Amino acid sequence: MATGSLAGEKDEHSLGFEETELRLGLPGGGSGGEGDVGKNSGKRAFAETIDLKLKLEAAVDTKDMAAEAPAVKMKRSSSQMSVAASATGPEKPPALKAQVVGWPPVRSHRRSMLAVQSEKPSKEDGERPAGSLAAFVKVCVDGAPYLRKIDLKMYRSYQELTVALQKMFGSFAGVSSSCASRGTNGGDSMNEGKLVDLITGSEFVPTYEDKDGDWMLVGDVPWEMFVESCKRLRLMKGSEAVGLAPKSLEKCKNRS
Amino acid sequence: MREERSDMSEDDDGGGEEKDSWAPGLGVAGKSRGAPDPLPPPLCDQVLENVIENVLQFLSSRRDRNAASLVCRSWYRAEAQTRRELFIGNCYAVSPRRAIDRFRCVRSLVLKGKPRFADFGLVPVGWGAHFSPWASAMAAGYPWLEKICLKRMSVTDDDLSLLALSFPFFKGLTLICCDGFSTAGLAVFAEKCRHLRLLDLIEDYFEEEEYEVVDWISKFPQTTTSLETLGFDCLLSAVNFEALEALIARSPALRQLRVNHHVTVDQLRRLMVLAPQLTHLGTGSFRSPEEGEGMEHEAHLVSAFAASRSLVSLSGFREVAPQFLPAIYPVCSNITFLNFSFAEITAEELKPVIRHCHNLQNFWVLDTVRDEGLQAVAATCKDLRELRVFPLDATEDSEGFVSDVGLTAISDGCRKLQSILYFCQRMTNKAVLTMSKNCQELVVFRLCIMGRHLPDHHTGEPMDEGFGAIVMNCKKLTRLAVSGLLTDKAFGYIGKYGKSIRTLSVAFAGNSDMGLRYVLEGCPKLQKLEIRDSPFGDAALLSGIHHYYNMRFLWMSSCKLSHRGCEDVARRLPHLVVEVIRDRPEADDEAVEKLYMYRSLVGRRNDAPPFVKIL
Numbered sequence: 001m002a003t004g005s006l007a008g009e010k011d012e013h014s015l016g017f018e019e020t021e022l023r024l025g026l027p028g029g030g031s032g033g034e035g036d037v038g039k040n041s042g043k044r045a046f047a048e049t050i051d052l053k054l055k056l057e058a059a060v061d062t063k064d065m066a067a068e069a070p071a072v073k074m075k076r077s078s079s080q081m082s083v084a085a086s087a088t089g090p091e092k093p094p095a096l097k098a099q100v101v102g103w104p105p106v107r108s109h110r111r112s113m114l115a116v117q118s119e120k121p122s123k124e125d126g127e128r129p130a131g132s133l134a135a136f137v138k139v140c141v142d143g144a145p146y147l148r149k150i151d152l153k154m155y156r157s158y159q160e161l162t163v164a165l166q167k168m169f170g171s172f173a174g175v176s177s178s179c180a181s182r183g184t185n186g187g188d189s190m191n192e193g194k195l196v197d198l199i200t201g202s203e204f205v206p207t208y209e210d211k212d213g214d215w216m217l218v219g220d221v222p223w224e225m226f227v228e229s230c231k232r233l234r235l236m237k238g239s240e241a242v243g244l245a246p247k248s249l250e251k252c253k254n255r256s
Numbered sequence: 257m258r259e260e261r262s263d264m265s266e267d268d269d270g271g272g273e274e275k276d277s278w279a280p281g282l283g284v285a286g287k288s289r290g291a292p293d294p295l296p297p298p299l300c301d302q303v304l305e306n307v308i309e310n311v312l313q314f315l316s317s318r319r320d321r322n323a324a325s326l327v328c329r330s331w332y333r334a335e336a337q338t339r340r341e342l343f344i345g346n347c348y349a350v351s352p353r354r355a356i357d358r359f360r361c362v363r364s365l366v367l368k369g370k371p372r373f374a375d376f377g378l379v380p381v382g383w384g385a386h387f388s389p390w391a392s393a394m395a396a397g398y399p400w401l402e403k404i405c406l407k408r409m410s411v412t413d414d415d416l417s418l419l420a421l422s423f424p425f426f427k428g429l430t431l432i433c434c435d436g437f438s439t440a441g442l443a444v445f446a447e448k449c450r451h452l453r454l455l456d457l458i459e460d461y462f463e464e465e466e467y468e469v470v471d472w473i474s475k476f477p478q479t480t481t482s483l484e485t486l487g488f489d490c491l492l493s494a495v496n497f498e499a500l501e502a503l504i505a506r507s508p509a510l511r512q513l514r515v516n517h518h519v520t521v522d523q524l525r526r527l528m529v530l531a532p533q534l535t536h537l538g539t540g541s542f543r544s545p546e547e548g549e550g551m552e553h554e555a556h557l558v559s560a561f562a563a564s565r566s567l568v569s570l571s572g573f574r575e576v577a578p579q580f581l582p583a584i585y586p587v588c589s590n591i592t593f594l595n596f597s598f599a600e601i602t603a604e605e606l607k608p609v610i611r612h613c614h615n616l617q618n619f620w621v622l623d624t625v626r627d628e629g630l631q632a633v634a635a636t637c638k639d640l641r642e643l644r645v646f647p648l649d650a651t652e653d654s655e656g657f658v659s660d661v662g663l664t665a666i667s668d669g670c671r672k673l674q675s676i677l678y679f680c681q682r683m684t685n686k687a688v689l690t691m692s693k694n695c696q697e698l699v700v701f702r703l704c705i706m707g708r709h710l711p712d713h714h715t716g717e718p719m720d721e722g723f724g725a726i727v728m729n730c731k732k733l734t735r736l737a738v739s740g741l742l743t744d745k746a747f748g749y750i751g752k753y754g755k756s757i758r759t760l761s762v763a764f765a766g767n768s769d770m771g772l773r774y775v776l777e778g779c780p781k782l783q784k785l786e787i788r789d790s791p792f793g794d795a796a797l798l799s800g801i802h803h804y805y806n807m808r809f810l811w812m813s814s815c816k817l818s819h820r821g822c823e824d825v826a827r828r829l830p831h832l833v834v835e836v837i838r839d840r841p842e843a844d845d846e847a848v849e850k851l852y853m854y855r856s857l858v859g860r861r862n863d864a865p866p867f868v869k870i871l
Contacts, residue, residue, distance in 0.1 A: 101377050102377045105376045140463065
């Protein structure tokens with residue numbers, strides 16, 4: 001399913017900011033096809049899809065999390081993670097129960113409204129479930145007609161977040177698949193599984209608004225810090241993301 | 257327009273939109289295939305036609321009208337002249353031009369666009385259903401247009417502006433599950449539409465950034481308005497409350513008001529005091545932003561409800577603070593529609609309320625009330641016609657708070673039930689069977705067992721027998737949605753007994769092509785069929801060739817279809833538009849991920865995006 005043409009896109013789109021850009025990648029370094037569930041590739045893909053900075057700061061953490069991630073994913077119920085790569089493919093065997101798009105059939109309006117409600121801290125009588133432990137942020141995708149809300153606390157890594165976003169907007173944005181041409185070890189898999197606007201073919205760049213109101217590229221900071229500071233998420237069209245990186249670089253320098 | 261918002265999401269009254277029969281070979285006089293009749297009738301026929309027109313104008317049902325139009329040319333013309341309400345169930349089945357050419361005097365239009373599975377994210381953005389071509393055509397063709405109701409259409413702000421400017425007599429706009437517009441469009445619409453009586457926004461999608469939000473409420477005419485219905489409970493942004501208050505104050509005809517979750521309970525009270533004549537109220541958040549406001553607020557709220565003697569419908573309760581619930585007691589015995597489907601309340605919190613609701617006919621609720629809550633409903637609401645139980649946690653692994661117990665209780669207590677939508681995780685064939693026997697009036701049965709392929713949780717068997725009992729025993733059933741572990745046997749039952757079924761929704765069910773074949777060969781009234789993630793392939797698809805022209809649409813996603821099979825259908829049925837929708841850009845895939853096909857008088861559409869391939 002991989003196409004060679006996408007392999008070359010990286011250079012054109014990277015804008016020279018490889019080090020700071022997060023590419024949304026599928027677990028298992030896979031394309032959209034089946035058979036990429038292998039736990040072996042999970043670790044590698046995770047490390048590759050997060051930028052170098054992250055590796056330096058949290059190398060131990062990421063490796064641990066990636067290693068336990070497959071097992072954890074199996075156990076966790078009512079989560080938005082998926083085990084397998086493709087969610088919109090044909091029926092998976094029951095053992096690999098992936099969350100599918102649009103099931104159960106509840107309108108997104110209802111889903112997001114209930115998410116909004118849970119977000120409000122429960123002051124009286126505990127009539128709300130533990131909303132204060134959640135970190136709900138709005139997610140919008142340029143061009144999509146609906147906003148979604150997700151609870152960042154449900155994910156433990158950028159990778160999990162990525163997968164969830166793909167689930168949510170999978171019917172809207174395609175996933176470019178170019179890993180086959182990449183080779184197996186190391187290599188640059190930044191291109192794999194990027195969210196791609198189906199109409200224009202340009203990539204989506206995940207950005208977020210932090211507590212200071214600045215728009216940053218997702219992936220610059222350790223996951224926990226990101227969860228604390230992220231107010232909302234926006235998947236921007238690649239062309240609009242120019243100019244974000246330098247600011248975020250500076251900010252990180254100032255922070256550390 | 258219509259009283260209950262639930263109407264539009266139910267199955268429709270009839271299959272024929274403005275098309276007549278679909279047997280192209282029949283030379284039925286008056287059947288519309290090309291331009292309207294160019295020759296004027298002879299004089300004596302003209303007199304007769306006038307007479308017929310005078311009679312036909314009393315016909316309101318579109319099925320009756322479709323039948324009348326088939327009698328002869330004269331009746332066809334007379335009917336076309338007198339049809340005031342035009343219903344188009346699929347905007348791509350006919351062109352605006354054709355509709356306007358045939359029906360010259362339309363005052364009210366209902367137009368539906370995207371397939372229903374678009375609500376669940378299965379249809380990529382940009383697929384179509386654009387309102388713009390219709391808007392411009394009607395601006396030219398129907399200057400007396402008064403009402404428009406759109407469902408699952410893409411409506412732009414420009415469209416709203418065009419509407420407001422083109423129709424001097426415009427009275428009512430209803431938008432259901434629409435997208436593409438913003439508060440900016442609403443502002444223009446509110447400002448320019450001077451005689452507006454109805455604006456109802458129902459589960460529409462808004463995408464604006466906060467800084468883009470426009471104060472549209474302030475744009476309504478500053479004089480006394482004709483507003484009868486104003487609903488914006490799906491609006492994500494807050495409205496200018498002072499302006500809203502002032503608007504209500506100068507809208508003496510207002511009967512229906514549905515505010516969004518930004519309106520606090522105290523603000524609600526102020527609005528209610530201004531409009532004690534309301535019949536339908538959407539209550540917004542139904543909580544107070546400050547803690548410990550307590551008794552004072554509650555007392556005032558009670559008196560506001562007590563003064564609203566005409567209330568028959570309550571909704572909202574988006575963030576309900578339970579201490580305010582008793583305020584609605586004064587109206588409970590009058591209300592026929594209660595929508596608690598955003599209220600996370602327990603059985604204990606529900607019981608004191610529902611106990612008063614003797615006349616309740618439509619009840620929407622969250623499963624947080626559990627089986628116990630449903631038992632309380634069954635005990636009191638003997639007149640219940642429609643029940644919808646939504647899941648708080650809409651994921652397939654969720655705990656699920658209601659079960660076969662609740663369903664059984666409802667079926668025991670609410671014998672007049674006509675329509676049910678029930679999300680759960682645990683269900684038994686026995687409970688479904690019980691309902692099929694107790695509730696003979698069932699027209700709509702939609703059971704969603706959220707976990708995929710879940711069997712009867714007592715016996716471990718498939719849910720075949722339960723659904724079989726429903727189609728066997730409920731003779732009035734026209735709409736069915738199935739779930740849980742289902743084999744082809746279930747579909748055998750549906751094909752054998754479901755002779756009145758018009759809408760069928762299938763997910764993760766069946767073993768083989770036979771399943772779909774049973775349905776296509778057995779259900780003569782089938783009009784809308786939506787299937788996902790079920791192992792039906794080309795052979796099954798082909799088995800419906802004899803029937804597809806009688807249907808509004810067929811949707812199949814994540815099944816076992818191939819291009820070859822779909823092309824086969826397309827070739828054999830030239831009036832069918834066969835769309836293959838791709839999620840991913842791979843063009844060479846032989847497997848068809850998503851198929852959407854529908855009959856059309858105008859052939860393939862010209863606005864299909866690149867990811868749609870029309871065969």
